[in-house]
Amino acid sequence: MVIFCFAFTSGYNFGSNSRAEIRAICEGLSLHVHLGISKVEIESDSKAIVEILERISSPPWALSYQWSRIKRISTDLEVSISHIPREANAVVDDLAKRGSATQYWKVSGCLxxxxxxxxxxxxxxxxxxxxxxxxxxxxxxxxxxxxxxxxxxxxxxxxxxxxxxxxxxxxxxxxxxxxxxxxxxxxxxxxxxxxxxxxxxxxxxxxxxxxxxxxxxxxxxxxxxxxxxxxxxxxxxxxxxxxxxxxxxxxxxxxxxxxxxxxxxxxxxxxxxxxxxxxxxxxxxxxxxxxxxxxxxxxxxxxxxxxxxxxxxxxxxxxxxxxxxxxxxxxxxxxxxxxxxxxxxxxxxxxxxxxxxxxxxxxxxxxxxxxxxxxxxxxxxxxxxxxxxxxxxxxxxxxxxxxxxxxxxxxxxxxxxxxxxxxxxxGDIEKNEEEYEMRWFYSVMGLGFAMGFWYFLGVFMLKKPWRIAYYRFFDEMEHRLNLF
Known part of the structure; x- marks a missing residue:
């Protein structure tokens, strides 16, 4: 995975390219730590920045805060630093002018x-x-x-x-x-x-x-x-x-x-x-x-x-x-x-x-x-x-x-x-719970009997064929009993 970080002065409203660039490097390193990427390659067209990063020269006071952050962040990173000519950085310059101070592109789909x-x-x-x-x-x-x-x-x-x-x-x-x-x-x-x-x-x-x-x-x-x-x-x-x-x-x-x-x-x-x-x-x-x-x-x-x-x-x-x-x-x-x-x-x-x-x-x-x-x-x-x-x-x-x-x-x-x-x-709680359950049991039984009885009676009263069949059944039962 490659992450491109680029910076330009107006993006950070800083007064110098060096401050913008070292800020972009700091943010890039933080992003690598967040993503769990341990190997980082930094290329810069600024010899001054490269010398600071390689600890050949000391940073000016204006860069001291970001420099201290870079040292702390890069403790667990494997960082390589190189200087490239200005002309070789033309593509990144163009990208920077089209976007914000720091940009990245994400991979589409899984590896x-x-x-x-x-x-x-x-x-x-x-x-x-x-x-x-x-x-x-x-x-x-x-x-x-x-x-x-x-x-x-x-x-x-x-x-x-x-x-x-x-x-x-x-x-x-x-x-x-x-x-x-x-x-x-x-x-x-x-x-x-x-x-x-x-x-x-x-x-x-x-x-x-x-x-x-x-x-x-x-x-x-x-x-x-x-x-x-x-x-x-x-x-x-x-x-x-x-x-x-x-x-x-x-x-x-x-x-x-x-x-x-x-x-x-x-x-x-x-x-x-x-x-x-x-x-x-x-x-x-x-x-x-x-x-x-x-x-x-x-x-x-x-x-x-x-x-x-x-x-x-x-x-x-x-x-x-x-x-x-x-x-x-x-x-x-x-x-x-x-x-x-x-x-x-x-x-x-x-x-x-x-x-x-x-x-x-x-x-x-x-x-x-x-x-x-x-x-x-x-x-x-x-x-x-x-x-x-x-x-x-x-x-x-x-x-x-x-x-x-x-x-x-x-x-x-x-x-x-x-x-x-x-x-x-x-014990009192258990006794009360048993009485409560029994009351519910008998109430539900009574309600079920009443609903079943009135359901049958209602249908019997409204359905004439049911009434005729009912009376025929009892007439036939009476006739059979008389034969004995």
Whole structure:
């Protein structure tokens, strides 16, 4: 891919060609970084600019700001610089006079090499729902279903495919600029996750959840150092340890729900604490309690100040809910249901002002419900059922939870009436629900009988042939009975 950058004085309203040209070079380098192109060739008809770029001479004060930007941007680029005669630059001069200060031309359609790689990749897949019908060998692969290309370079940057079967062909690694790969919801017949996926180092988003993979998660995924989003949820996968994750410093979303982490249960929290910018952590049903020495929720999780969602449900964790979780100031969802947690609900959870969902159901929590939960004014979901909680709960404690709607609390979204007295707990709620269901059952039965009866009677009264047939039937039955 070649990007032409050209500049002229009037385009930037600068007083010199040098300032315009060095500004264009700076913008061109920024564009290369954005597009992921590491090799850059700069040709200039200005000897002064070339000498500055080759660091033969120092830039004048007027160019110092742009020069500092160029040095910073080009750190990770392979840049070659050359001087060309003014006459050889006539074409670019002409283009510059027709456009703006910096211009580029984009590739039309996908690259042949990437289209061939996708065709090879398709050959190992079964498509029972005809999702790949648009994958024509002769057509532009950027228009194929599930494919997204960069709008300038034409590189394939996104692959999003579902409901397929078969296996993943290594040709996939030829998509060297792929940033988004979602193969969730496919069926790869219990094959292991391919090691070669770890060589696709431009990936930012990887989702392989519920895709029919099995076996150990390859540590080669730790080579994907630019990953931001990683989802591997599956009940057929396992991991010996999670230390390979520490090579992915920019990770802010991790979902390994259902993955067997019994062998990693002793050190998983030490790995997770390496990600201070982690926003969502989903580790439900991961067998984190296999560590016989410590089945408690680690208090160290309270240091993940950027965390917005924490899911540790169904891990057979026991012990108290650590008060350190009150330090998760950004937390919006907390799911600890389906464990064996005991003790009181920590009052400090009421200080999580951003909390929208709180599920503690199915544990062994006891004591009173802390009144501080009434401070969670953004709460939409509160589930503390199937515990051993005691005492009455006055609605006045929860009068600020205006966004909370539905059982076990009264439904304020339908009625504005305020019930008086303490709210019922557990057994009273179940009894009321049973009575409510029985009333509905008998009401529906009665209504069905009445509608059926009046429908028959109405037709009988309006249809004369029906009446005649009805009376004939009974006359014939009477005659037959008299014969006996």
């Amino acid at each position: 042949d090499s990437e289209r061939e790689a996708l065709i090879t990749f398709r050959k190992t897949l079964n498509d029972p729902f005809d999702h790949l019908s648009s994958w024509d060998d002769a057509s532009d692969c950027c228009k194929w279903r599930g494919i997204t290309c960069h709008n300038i370079t034409g590189y394939v940057v996104k692959l999003d495919l579902h409901s397929l079967r078969g296996r993943i062909d290594p040709a996939l690694v030829q998509l060297k600029h792929l940033q988004f790969l979602d193969l969730s919801g496919n069926d790869f017949n219990g094959a292991p996750i391919p090691d070669f996926l770890g060589s696709m180092k431009e990936l930012r988003h990887l989702n392989l959840s519920d895709a029919g993979f099995s076996g150990r998660i390859p540590r080669q995924l730790g080579n994907l150092t630019k990953l931001i989003y990683l989802e591997l949820s599956s009940s057929s996968l396992s991991a010996k340890n999670l230390w390979w994750l520490t090579s992915i410093p920019s990770l802010n979303y991790l979902d390994m729900s259902g993955v067997n982490l019994s062998m990693a249960s002793h050190d998983w929290v030490h790995v997770i604490n390496k990600f201070p910018s982690l926003v969502e952590l989903h580790l439900s049903s991961c067998d984190l309690s296999s560590n016989q020495l410590n089945r408690n929720i680690p208090a160290a999780l309270g240091g993940l100040s950027s965390l917005q969602e924490l899911d540790l449900s169904a891990n057979q964790l026991n012990g108290n809910i650590p008060a350190a979780l009150g330090g998760l100031s950004s937390l919006q969802s907390l799911f600890l249901d389906g464990n064996q947690l005991n003790g009181n609900i920590p009052a400090v959870l009421g200080g999580l002002s951003s909390l929208q969902s709180l599920s503690l159901q199915g544990n062994q929590l006891n004591g009173n419900i802390p009144t501080t939960l009434g401070q969670l004014s953004n709460l939409y979901l509160l589930d503390i059922s199937y515990n051993s909680l005691t005492g009455n709960v006055s609605e006045s404690v929860f009068e600020n939870l205006e966004k909370l709607c539905g059982p076990p609390l009264p439904d304020k979204c339908v009625s504005n009436e305020t019930p008086q007295g303490p709210m019922p707990i557990s």
